[in-house]
Amino acid sequence: MNCYDYPQYWDLAFADETAQECEFLIQCAQKYITGDVNRVLEAGCGGGRLVVALAARGYDVTGYDLSETAIDYLRQRLENEGLQANAIVADMQSFVAVPLVDIAINTVSTFRHLLNEQAALAHLRVMAESIRSGGLYIIGMHLLPPDADLEDEESWEAKDDSAKVTMRLTVVEASRENRLEKLRFDMTVEDVASQERGPREFSSEYPMRLYSATQIQELFSLVSEFELIEVYDYWYDISEPQPLDDRLGDAVFVLHRR
Template sequence: MGKGRREIIQTLRKQGVVLIMTGVFGRYAEYYDILYQDKDYEKECDFLEEIFSKYSEKHVKSILEGGCGTGGHAIPLAKRGYRYVGFDTSEIMIERAKEKARSSNIDVDFQVMDLRDFQLDEKFDASICMFAVIDYITETEDVLKALRNIRRHLKENSLFVFDFWNGLAVLRILPSVRVKIMEDEGIKIIRTVEPELDAFNHISKSHYKMIVIKNGKVIDEIEETHVIRFYFPQEIKHYLEEAGFELLNICPFMDLNGKVNENIWNIVAIAKAVGEEE
């Protein structure tokens, strides 16, 4: 048990919280919506529409989202009239997304698939991969597979928009230990993240440790390690060109007119599908 968690548990015991350690791992997805309830998906969809308005040569009617999670972008986009298809490798997240769509009475298509080999009988006006989905693809061969597969599912001149960790900022600022506390529906979550940087391989291992509390008792304890790759702007440009895209712009996340520098961690690539479709 790391020092960070020991301190949390000691504090909880002092507060009279009864600890019931279940030792269940790999269930981060179950608490995803509580952890990220402060994420403004509506505003991010506004940002996407700003990108479509400025860069798309066509009226965007259909959107494909890879790594859609629990459907945070899906519901707002569908409500705005877009034909939406989203997929994720997490069955738990896709089930959550379907539940949210049903409760919102929204018609969207969610599937369990992988960016590298998904297959659909449809081509889209735009594709998005939000919340650093691309960073979870750590091997260059797999990155190219994913990008080429996305290209195959796009019409000519369609847009591809995705955000990623800026390597310039990661190596300057460096990942740090973070603690996040969120509460919702009677559940309190204390999450710590301890990073392990591998600068040579452009990798950051984020060791997540979560304590879930309900009615004053710890009902769950979760540990997961997320291996995340950070990318450099010129590197992204090269991969996109190899996969049949033209890079149109790289900008700070949520700031279409801003300039990228070594102080901005999250950045967005905007690309256009070009060349003959494979």
């Protein structure tokens, strides 16, 4: 069972973040980009909570994801809401946007699905081909500081009129040597429509690549088309850039396309 194939519940679980992430993208565009910002690209967009929110704000948005189910769901959602956006099944290692975009975003550790340096570099290079000179690539991801506990767990609840989702993330295995962790998502869903059946449980495990502050800096330095210009945390406060050091757990990198 793949939790990413239930985008309606995934999007609900992360719905509280969406407005803040959109606002941050807009503030970054204002702070760092000269000229018009119209075209936005999201890599690994899942069910498209950000694609929908950005399209509703008038941007020309493209979102792509490996999951056909997620992209079908996004297309349907766009149609239902009378919005226009491009929703494409594609791989982060090879997708190149045509025409060039002004700004691109990659949220909630999606980048860590690229499991080795070769894959991560391939992605950064196709993103460099997709973003215009002077544009930005914003990447949000969890870092593992060298002295942090390898085991980690967090959980939260989210609900709307149709469902309540309880999401629990647990690191079930991790190794600093091979730079991989196995992250388990446990999603408990109570649908208003299916209350008689009781809660449903979905669970899946994903391998994710681990990065310390130094390791991500080293990776970015290998792609000369991008310059890391500023770092934030998950508070998304544009007036409070953060130092990139081992105190930072959740990082948002702002890469400038040279």
